[in-house]
Amino acid sequence: KAGVTQTPRYLIKTRGQQVTLSCSPISGHRSVSWYQQTPGQGLQFLFEYFSETQRNKGNFPGRFSGRQFSNSRSEMNVSTLELGDSALYLCASSSGQLGSPLHFGNGTRLTVT
């Protein structure tokens, strides 16, 4: 079974630009979650999508948004990039039931200059 695939692996953007990150979940998984990982804040929950609906959202500004398609693939968008958005963005998929483990991709390393 193929794992979670995130693209691209690395991105370099400048302040003010926007960026879109992509995630393909494990086949059959209907839930996709996004996390931001930074050295200072650790792993922080961004949002979770289940069957194309945002089911849960973390405490991030509206510049961070996402969506999920009918094939469960998900995209995350960050608009008006700030230096502090530099981070490893991790996508995870699961069956979506409480207690089901998240399976993570390799992440997208975003650098904002």
Place this chain on the structure above:
Amino acid sequence: AQKVTQVQTEISVVEKEDVTLDCVYETRDTTYYLFWYKQPPSGELVFLIRRNSFDEQNEISGRYSWNFQKSTSSFNFTITASQVVDSAVYFCALSEDITNSGGSNYKLTFGKGTLLTVNP
């Protein structure tokens, strides 16, 4: 609010030593799940184990073992006879049903991680 505290920020051991990573959690819910993940230098978070709040049985898997104690809200992870390949950041995480809706609204809260370095 849920909270996960990983007691050690960094641990350094010599190969073949045993090492325990401590995790303490806080939750008001009676139904919840606890997890351990490993993040090697490559960056991918690897799922290691899951425990639900009703199952306090300890578990052993090869050189790994986990000790879950509800009375102290702890879920500790021990590596026996550590190896260099065990070097990674280890995360403890808590998942609970936020709205008591039967599991349709939950999130995973991670601890800050423990960096384990196993020296040859």
